[in-house]
Amino acid sequence: MNGRPERSRSSGGPLTRSEFNRLLDRGYCDASHRFFARAWDVEEDLESVAAVAEDGLKTEIDLVALEPTARAVFGMIAERRGRVRGENLRRDLLLRGFGESRSTIRNLIVRGWIIALPNPGEHACNLNSVLEQETFLQRDLAVLESTFNRLDELDDDDALDAPAWTQAKADDRPATSEDLELNLLHLCALIRRDPLKLNKDGTPNRRSLGRVARGINMPGSRGEVAEDLDLHDAEQFDYLTFVVSLARELQLLKNDSESICRTDDEALRRFFHSDGAERDRRLLDGVQRLRFWNEIDSLRLSRSASRNVDEDHFSQSESTGQPLIGARGFVISVLRRARFADWVALDALAQLCTQLDRHYLDRTLCQLPRKPDPNEFIHAVLERTLVWSAILELGEAEGDQRLARLSSRGARALGIDDDVPERDSEGCxxxxxxxxxxxxxxxxxxxxxxxxxxxxxxxxxxxxxxxxxxxxxxxxxxxxxxxxxxxxxxxxxxxxxxxxxxxxxxxxxxxxxxxRRLTIHLGGAALRHPEPERFDLICGQLEHDLRDSNAELIRLGARDAFVTDATEEALHRAADAHSSLLLDALGPPPRCFYFVDPLVLMLDPYECDVTTRVELNQIASPLPDESSPRAQFFELSPELIKERFPEAPLRNICKFLDPRCDGGLPAAQSLRLQSELGNAPAVHLESQVTVLSFEDLDAAERFRNLSEAPDLIARRLGPTTFAIVVDQIEILDEIIDELHLKRSPEHFEET
Amino acid sequence: MAEDVLVIHRGLALMLCEDAAILEETLRAIEPLSLHVRRLGDRALLVPADEIDGILETLEDEGTFPRLVGSPPEVDAPDSRDEPVAEEAL
Structure with missing residues (x-):
């Protein structure tokens, strides 16, 4: 029989007289007492009502004459030993293909054949309200002991036995979680060596995908696709897109605009070395969160005869699956609540998804651009997403009835059953x-x-x-x-x-x-000190401080060492305890250049970071005769600068020097560099120039309009300022006097 | 600058070779990359940690798979301080 043992909060079993007496006394209100009396056609006093629990109903239930759903209700109750949670009863009937049974259950309660029990701790339960508000499914439902004994007697009667899929035949070779994990591993291993290229529209480049896809094991097939690989076959391409998308959701792969590559090996290790239940849970979570693949288009593809398909579906930049995440989660939550262990009709499973919350999927899916039909979506999730991810297995029963059941790892992923047999890996x-x-x-x-x-x-x-x-x-x-x-x-x-x-x-x-001939410490801090003896003491102290940490100090010479973790507290203490200078290769460069002459700069090698030092060697020549260990001189070489920066040498050298000079690159140096780098700024020097400036623009304009002005003005220097022709100074004096212009001892600035 | 200053230079990766021959071989392999590599003695090379990916890629292309220790430092913001610009602006 289908169904896992139910977790009931009540004691279980049919309703006995003693329990019923207690409930009449405390659990039910007077209106409920009258409800029972009417249903059972007895006097309204408590004694008469209570007596029915022991003596049985006045009129026996004709089980054979009941309609099929009502018989199935009694069948289920018989299986559950006389008592069942209302919503579980309805769910199981749905899963068995009996359809909606709410009204049937209601009718049986109204007739007093099934009793809706007060919830634990509830007082004065009013059955009229329970029926009115339709809350009977949220309660335990039981039959009287006398009714149950009759059901027990009739246990073998066909009329009570709901159909079970005893003749179910599973697919020859269902997709398994192990196959899917192998595909994920294979894909990640190959993509690590050769990133998967994406076309401009985000679809995987077929040639690139072909390199990794030959080793993929298609669901339901035996061994790798190898020579049968055909990336123009929509289903093969679709499955590969599904695996790539799933690997992305599991953070085993990542993408940029042009390709998909593997994340660090640690992500792979974390996933595949996690315990089986956790891995299954993460797999299911990843399946639910698929953003770059969707099951609706996938199922349509497999049913379409055309090989020309909408490429958007395969795009790794089009998140066509993202709007379906919530709806997928809903279907998965229904499966989780259904708690079925054996074969169930696929259609019944789909019906269960629509019946449990009839409006949720309608609301969610109608917000999507293409408004997929809820039933189509549910079937797509069941038959495609959950089958490819090996959560569900499909099968058939007589009469071409399509069935589904949870795989053992699927049941574990859903948190229904942790009983997955351990493999004996010895000799594998x-x-x-x-x-x-x-x-x-x-x-x-x-x-x-x-x-x-x-x-x-x-x-x-x-x-x-x-x-x-x-x-x-x-x-x-x-x-x-x-x-x-x-x-x-x-x-x-x-x-x-x-x-x-x-x-x-x-x-x-x-x-x-x-x-091991080459070891790379990926991140750390280099230490330098000009005094070997003092440095030895500092290193000794650091070695002592780091003895309990994962970091180590590697001595690289009398003045150099390397600490393999720059975040170590011991390093901060060393910096505080000594006169220190902090440099950061990944931060702004240090201001370590001091210009002493045109194009000649001085630096202290201890203040200089690696990048600056290497770059300087490429653009300047050392001046060893003038240098000392702590003050090294370099002369910038225009030829070397042009060699280093063949494009925009002036801009690039200024960009390099500016942040490394205290106060920025001196203007004189940048002018000199401009001159040296082939585009020297031209200047004109003029001596013995007479300049006439006016206090206001109107006066200047009037002066410019004088008939003598063209002979007087050598050049207009600004709106109110004029250079005067040297041999016309006397005439200008005369004009100033004649026009009574007021002479000012100060030059008027341009406004 | 004080004479006895301790310089702590963070954000670096250390490439430690078994001997001078391996160091020379490594330098030859990564030379075309024009990276900021500072040589320290016969066995060690210091390089900004954000340049190590290119080095690893080149070494792997040549069939060398060095032992990797630790993790790269976290970078707050992308650093393009010394990337040459293409157009003359001044």
Whole structure:
């Protein structure tokens, strides 16, 4: 029989006389007493009503004559040993294909054949109000003990037995979570080496996708697609888009405008090394939050005969799935509440989604541009999203009845059932002397697959065996991502069918030796001090302070060291305890240039950051004769500057020098640079010039209009200022006197 | 500037080579990138941490997969302080 054991807050079992007496006494109000008396056709006194619980109904229920849904209601109640939560009863009837049963249940309550019980702690429950407000589904419903005994007697009667899908036939090879995880791993491993290029419209470039897609295992098929890959086949392309989108939601892949690439290996490790239940939960969460794929178009594609499809659906920049996140979550929440364990009719499942909250999907979906039909959407989620993500499995029963059931990992993802059998992973792989690792997928934990994808290259995937090749490049790449030879050999030994061949173990260790020849500390702080003895003391103190932390101090010479974590508190203490200077390679440059002559600057190498020092070597020549260890002189070289900045040399050199000079690049230096860099500003120098300036513009204009003005004015310098021709000064004097202009001892500034 | 100043230069990555030959090999590999690399003795190279991705990519293209330790520092804002500009404005 379908259905998991119900979690009931009540005691369970049919309603006994003693319980009914208690309820009549405290749980029900007088109106309910009268309700029972009317329904059972007995006197309205409590004793008569209570007696029915023991003696049974005056008129026995003719179970055979009941309509099918009413019989099924009694069948369900019989299965639940006489008592069931109203909404669960309705849900299970929906799942069995009986359709909406609310009115049937109501009628049975009205006739007194089923009793709606007061909720725990409730007093004076009024059954008339319960029926009026239709709250009976939020209550426990029970039958009288006498009625239950009759149902029990008739347990084998067909009339009471709701249909169960005992002859269900599952798909030959349903999609599994393990296949999906393998596809995610494969895609991420290959995309890490070769980012997936996107076309301008955001669709994956088919040639680029083809490089990673050959190893994909299509749902329901055996082994990789390999030669059968056809990216013009809408369904294959669609499935790959689904996996890419899911990997993005799981943060295993990320994108920019031109490509999709893998996030750091830590994200992959966090996901695949998390415990099974957590991984299933995250997978389901990722499926619900799919933004760049949608099931409605996907299902339409698979039903369409045309190979010309709307490319928007595949676009990784068009979030066509985002508006459906809430609606998808609703369908998933219905599945979670349905708590079904065995086969159910697919149509009944879809009906359940529409019946449980009839208006939610209508409201949500009608806000979307294309207003998809709720029923179409529900079927798309059930048949496509949840099947491809291996939450649901599909099957068939006699009469082509389409069925669905939760996979074991699907039930775990929904939080319904944690009972997923553990795999015995011992002997799941064989390491061969030719560096091939054969993995038997049926019992290989995903953590082993993750490790093999990290250090190897998958060469082949047949039905249930994957073959990985360990080569120098792949293994060292794996070491760079955090693997190490000791753990790798240990893992291969622990899961191996036979011991790891010595030659393979030796080579894995040797590749690690080669890999370790260059170590990169990704972030830290370099320390410098001009006094070796004092620096030795500082380093000693820091080594002591860092002994319990993950950071270490690496001595690089008498005056240099490196601390592998610049955020360490010990480093701050050292900076406070000594006269110190903080530089930041990722922040603004230090003001370490001091110009001493035209194009000649001085710097203290200890004040100078790495970028500045390297750049300076490319644009200036050192002046060693004038330099000392703490004051080095350089002469800027126009030729080197042009070589370094072939485009816009003046602008670029000013941009480089300006933030590194206290107070900015001196104007004189920038003028000199302008001169040296081939576009020297031209100037004209004039001596013995007589300048006539007026107090106001009107007077100046009148002067300019004098008949003698053209002979007097050599050049107009501004609105009120004129340069006068040298040999016309006497005539100008005469005009000033003649026109009674007032002479001023001061020059008038231009306004 | 005081004579005994301790200079703490943050935001750097350290490339530590097994020997001088590996250092030379590494320098040759990354030379075309025109990065800001400061050599310290026979084994060490200092480079701004935000330039390490390009180095790793180049090394991996050449089949070298160095051991990576720690994590890159967080950068508050994109830094383009020394990127050359294309057009003459002055």
């Amino acid at each position: 792989l064989i390491v061969q002397p030719n560096f091939e690792v054969m993995v038997f997928l049926d019992n290989a934990p995903v953590t082993v697959l993750h490790e093999l994808y990290r250090v190897g290259e998958r060469r082949k995937l047949s039905d249930r065996v994957a073959t990985f090749q360990l080569v120098a490049e792949s293994v060292q790449r794996g070491y760079a991502l955090g693997a190490d030879a000791e753990s790798l050999i240990e893992l291969l030994q622990a899961h191996g069918h036979a011991p790891v061949p010595d030659a393979v173990a030796f080579q894995l260790n040797d590749w690690e030796r080669v890999h």
